[in-house]
Amino acid sequence: MTLLILGATLPDASTTDLLVENGVIAEVGSGLSRAGATVIDANGLQALPGLVDLHTHLREPGFEQSETVLSGSRAAAAGGFTAVHAMANTSPVADTAGVVEQVASLGEQHGYVTVRPIGAVSIGLAGERLSEIGAMAQSRAAVRVFSDDGRCVSDPLLMRRALEYVKTFGGVIAQHAQEPRLTEGAQLNEGALSSELGLAGWPAVAEEAIIARDVLLAQHVGARLHVCHLSTAGSVEVIRWAKARGIRVTAEVTPHHLLLDEQLAVGYDARFKVNPPLRRAEDVLALRAALAEGVIDIVATDHAPHPVEAKECAWQEAAFGMVGLESALSVVQAAVVDSGQLTWSDVARVLSSKPAEIGQLAGYDAPFAVGAPAHLTLIDPAARRTFGVEHLHGKSHNSPYLGRELPGRVVATVHRGIPTVLDGELRPQEEVAARVGD
Amino acid sequence: MRHLKHLLSVRDLDRETAVGILDLAEDMADVATRAVPKLPTLRGRTVANLFFEDSTRTRLSFEAAAKRLGADVITVSAKGSSVSKGESLKDTAQTIAAMGIDAVVLRHNASGAARVLADSAWIDAAVINAGDGTHEHPTQGLLDAYTMRKAVHGDGARGASLGGLRVTIVGDILHSRVARSNVWLLQTLGASVHLVGPETLLPQGVEGWPVTSGTDLDDALAEKPDVVMMLRVQSERMLASYFPNEREYARQWGLDDARLARLAPGTMVMHPGPMNRGLEISSAAADSERSLVLDQVTNGVSIRMAVLYLLLSSKESSGGEAS
Numbered sequence: 001m002t003l004l005i006l007g008a009t010l011p012d013a014s015t016t017d018l019l020v021e022n023g024v025i026a027e028v029g030s031g032l033s034r035a036g037a038t039v040i041d042a043n044g045l046q047a048l049p050g051l052v053d054l055h056t057h058l059r060e061p062g063f064e065q066s067e068t069v070l071s072g073s074r075a076a077a078a079g080g081f082t083a084v085h086a087m088a089n090t091s092p093v094a095d096t097a098g099v100v101e102q103v104a105s106l107g108e109q110h111g112y113v114t115v116r117p118i119g120a121v122s123i124g125l126a127g128e129r130l131s132e133i134g135a136m137a138q139s140r141a142a143v144r145v146f147s148d149d150g151r152c153v154s155d156p157l158l159m160r161r162a163l164e165y166v167k168t169f170g171g172v173i174a175q176h177a178q179e180p181r182l183t184e185g186a187q188l189n190e191g192a193l194s195s196e197l198g199l200a201g202w203p204a205v206a207e208e209a210i211i212a213r214d215v216l217l218a219q220h221v222g223a224r225l226h227v228c229h230l231s232t233a234g235s236v237e238v239i240r241w242a243k244a245r246g247i248r249v250t251a252e253v254t255p256h257h258l259l260l261d262e263q264l265a266v267g268y269d270a271r272f273k274v275n276p277p278l279r280r281a282e283d284v285l286a287l288r289a290a291l292a293e294g295v296i297d298i299v300a301t302d303h304a305p306h307p308v309e310a311k312e313c314a315w316q317e318a319a320f321g322m323v324g325l326e327s328a329l330s331v332v333q334a335a336v337v338d339s340g341q342l343t344w345s346d347v348a349r350v351l352s353s354k355p356a357e358i359g360q361l362a363g364y365d366a367p368f369a370v371g372a373p374a375h376l377t378l379i380d381p382a383a384r385r386t387f388g389v390e391h392l393h394g395k396s397h398n399s400p401y402l403g404r405e406l407p408g409r410v411v412a413t414v415h416r417g418i419p420t421v422l423d424g425e426l427r428p429q430e431e432v433a434a435r436v437g438d
Numbered sequence: 439m440r441h442l443k444h445l446l447s448v449r450d451l452d453r454e455t456a457v458g459i460l461d462l463a464e465d466m467a468d469v470a471t472r473a474v475p476k477l478p479t480l481r482g483r484t485v486a487n488l489f490f491e492d493s494t495r496t497r498l499s500f501e502a503a504a505k506r507l508g509a510d511v512i513t514v515s516a517k518g519s520s521v522s523k524g525e526s527l528k529d530t531a532q533t534i535a536a537m538g539i540d541a542v543v544l545r546h547n548a549s550g551a552a553r554v555l556a557d558s559a560w561i562d563a564a565v566i567n568a569g570d571g572t573h574e575h576p577t578q579g580l581l582d583a584y585t586m587r588k589a590v591h592g593d594g595a596r597g598a599s600l601g602g603l604r605v606t607i608v609g610d611i612l613h614s615r616v617a618r619s620n621v622w623l624l625q626t627l628g629a630s631v632h633l634v635g636p637e638t639l640l641p642q643g644v645e646g647w648p649v650t651s652g653t654d655l656d657d658a659l660a661e662k663p664d665v666v667m668m669l670r671v672q673s674e675r676m677l678a679s680y681f682p683n684e685r686e687y688a689r690q691w692g693l694d695d696a697r698l699a700r701l702a703p704g705t706m707v708m709h710p711g712p713m714n715r716g717l718e719i720s721s722a723a724a725d726s727e728r729s730l731v732l733d734q735v736t737n738g739v740s741i742r743m744a745v746l747y748l749l750l751s752s753k754e755s756s757g758g759e760a761s
Binding site: 191194195196 | 526527528546548549550553554557572573574615618641642643644646647
């Protein structure tokens, strides 16, 4: 299949035509033409490299009522993503080569995005014994990121061993930083609001203490560490300190922690219940500044689908988590692009090249260069839309943005040269799957 | 008075509305002194007591209140019903809604449960929060304010606020919905509130509340408050290291006989019950002439009658048709 994209604005703000052929960027320049090509008029559209999510819950195997590899892949494509990293907290847990290979091959078969499984650090996420990290690394899924996400590797000895052992296979540990004892029964950021609402507090120190411990462990054993979903100003300070000391740590923030704050919990609407919790407005500002400054390396969605009944209940009975793939780019635009803190070139870095680098995913280091794999998305940054369920393409609707006006709209997504979204619409499954391997 | 569809939080009450409810409760108390203590204004209405958490005294108080107003009462409580089998708030609410209910009195262990029910489309009935987790217990706040007003003003209480009253609340503020409802309502009514407890049981951010706070009970009592309200201490707090043991708690924050003897002449003693005698309050204090504990119980019925009357008398009957 041949695609001719006319007049797209690249992340560096230059404007060009792009010819996509045989899965790669075949030509770049002005005045391109090709007979028989599918033409996309990208005049006024912003081209970005295909987005890479380092933190996605696809729920399959085991929780297919919430999401499957297929439904999550479609949600990802609709949001401009061409690769996602699937978290390990499935059932069975992704702690063996068999499970990670199954998830990767389902992704391959559906074709909407590249699905990169994340392996569990510990068997069954139990935090006791290391899972078969080597077997997963050497499997066909070639796992490079390991995480017990949803749970913290809280045992300091196990964390030390994991950081050391994963070096053997060139991997990285992605830590869900949550001191379990300090967050027993915790519901909402601890402070004046949690006290007023009578919701058990989730203190910032429960996150910051684990990050501080882990950067020191990483330094001690000379390992790389990735910290999932930073949510507090104090965590930013710890990461800044660690980087200044030369510790090899990378950090992520979710779109929701860049836009939403704890005040949204006032009505006890469980759509706003998430782990880590929404924090104070000043934390939101600190996270934005840290992302602009590069202290925080990437944005990752923590897309966490849940069925309706898991949210239609009292706050403390509800599940933690929000879906985020379809809204991520719009939320990032609203939080940090429209305010001038990030350029589109920065967005390309924090949502594509850098997460690909952390996940050791090839093909994202030189987007829009002739010969590079054609993973890209075209967005209309001038569009505004009231976000609704019609914009959600996964199985679950637990989005905190329903009814909220958001900027930007994904017009097209191209994965390995194959359009997964055209004219703002997902391409049919048969069409996308049939072309895999073109 | 402000029109109320639900009673979820005392923070929804302005001073005029709060005083209005207390005055209405005075009228209801007068009914109780009649030969036949009933006022059948809610005849044909149905009130559902939905208790996801055990509470004998609050449940009985609401039942008595509804019955004195002539309403039919359905009680669903945790033990021996589907709510103990994990039925969700939504399913229980929809089930009773299908029976034609005018008001739901909800006790739930989750903070915000009453708000979630009121905001939902599951049921179109007045929702009365009878205690939600560690958030609020509005009718307790109202009955406490009523009890204080009655103790100060006696028969001339109608129309009065609590301006100038000084109230000290002692104990587990962090987990107390009673303390929260009292703090907000007493502030609305013009009283000043002082909170006392160990640092572990004072909430984060309490400095932002319209109160003063401290850790020393003797210092607080030396200030000669008009009311000292002792909160129930649960032994599970001890297991979670909020304080070392009962002995130390009683010594530091208990209203024991020695402290009772030192109380200023006019200081009244309150407790929302049930009491741990010998822990947060001594028997002598609980049974002393200063104690308003039984008045609180009596007044609870009047307040709940007033709230039911206020929410239901202006509302069209649901008609009771089943669907």
